[in-house]
Amino acid sequence: MLEWGINILSGSLLLIGGAFGFIGGLGLFRFPDFYTRLHGAGITDTLCAICIGAGLILQSGISLLTLKLLLILLFLLFTAPTATHALSRAAMIDGVEPELADDSEPLSAHRGKPSSRT
Amino acid sequence: MRNVLFLSLTLAGLWLAISGVYKPVIFFLGGASLILVVWIALRMRIVGDEHNPLVFSWRLPVFWLWALGQIIQANLHVARLVFSPEKISPRIVSVPVPHKSSLGKVVYGNTCTLTPGTVTIGLDRDTLVAHALDEQSAQSLVSGRLADKICWLEGSTESQQ
Numbered sequence: 001m002l003e004w005g006i007n008i009l010s011g012s013l014l015l016i017g018g019a020f021g022f023i024g025g026l027g028l029f030r031f032p033d034f035y036t037r038l039h040g041a042g043i044t045d046t047l048c049a050i051c052i053g054a055g056l057i058l059q060s061g062i063s064l065l066t067l068k069l070l071l072i073l074l075f076l077l078f079t080a081p082t083a084t085h086a087l088s089r090a091a092m093i094d095g096v097e098p099e100l101a102d103d104s105e106p107l108s109a110h111r112g113k114p115s116s117r118t
Numbered sequence: 119m120r121n122v123l124f125l126s127l128t129l130a131g132l133w134l135a136i137s138g139v140y141k142p143v144i145f146f147l148g149g150a151s152l153i154l155v156v157w158i159a160l161r162m163r164i165v166g167d168e169h170n171p172l173v174f175s176w177r178l179p180v181f182w183l184w185a186l187g188q189i190i191q192a193n194l195h196v197a198r199l200v201f202s203p204e205k206i207s208p209r210i211v212s213v214p215v216p217h218k219s220s221l222g223k224v225v226y227g228n229t230c231t232l233t234p235g236t237v238t239i240g241l242d243r244d245t246l247v248a249h250a251l252d253e254q255s256a257q258s259l260v261s262g263r264l265a266d267k268i269c270w271l272e273g274s275t276e277s278q279q
Contacts (some may be wrong), residue, residue: 010258024200027196081229085237089240098210106210
């Protein structure tokens with residue numbers, strides 16, 4: 001009975017994770033410019049990875065594998081934002097202008113933006 | 119020197135725990151990668167930084183759980199926007215960074231990026247510049263709740279020092 005419950009729970013977590021991975025990919029296509037697409041990819045980096053990781057941990061039971069899966073999840077959650085930040089910063093230094101809503105301030109109005117270096 | 123030894127032992131323990139294959143060749147590769155990692159850490163001058171009391175604080179797991187809740191909420195919000203992309207109104211916001219330690223600043227920038235809807239595009243001594251997908255995402259950053267939470271997380275280090 002308990003095994004059934006765990007299987008159903010882990011199965012639904014895997015399905016939810018897969019669905020969010022798909023939504024993140026859809027976001028990559030549907031959002032208009034580079035910076036907004038990063039947000040779509042952000043879904044795949046976080047909720048999709050967390051759900052799939054949790055689903056797999058439930059499948060593995062308590063073993064060395066659980067530790068490995070937790071470590072993978074931990075490393076992913078530390079490296080994904082670093083990679084995203086590196087991408088967005090590289091785009092800014094390269095002069096990719098974000099498409100902004102009409103009522104918002106332009107990029108040049110903000111301090112702390114990375115200066116382009118040669 | 120003590121820090122180098124501590125780092126090497128931690129890495130060796132981690133390697134032994136997750137390797138599972140104990141053959142001479144694999145041991146050699148493990149030892150080689152250990153030396154490489156310690157050398158890189160020495161070059162980066164970050165050996166010993168892991169002794170930051172923040173890393174061992176009970177507030178860290180509490181913060182992680184709180185951040186997990188925020189990440190799930192933000193995910194659902196951005197997922198809704200994926201299905202109606204005409205509703206987005208991208209904007210750039212800059213918010214003050216109140217944190218004193220560089221670790222606090224890094225946690226702030228990283229958590230902001232980790233939350234879908236906001237991406238850190240610049241971080242200097244006292245300002246964080248972020249790209250937000252719409253008004254609501256921007257508000258979640260401008261409201262300062264994340265910054266306050268990290269101040270609370272940092273507070274644990276001050277009381278111990």
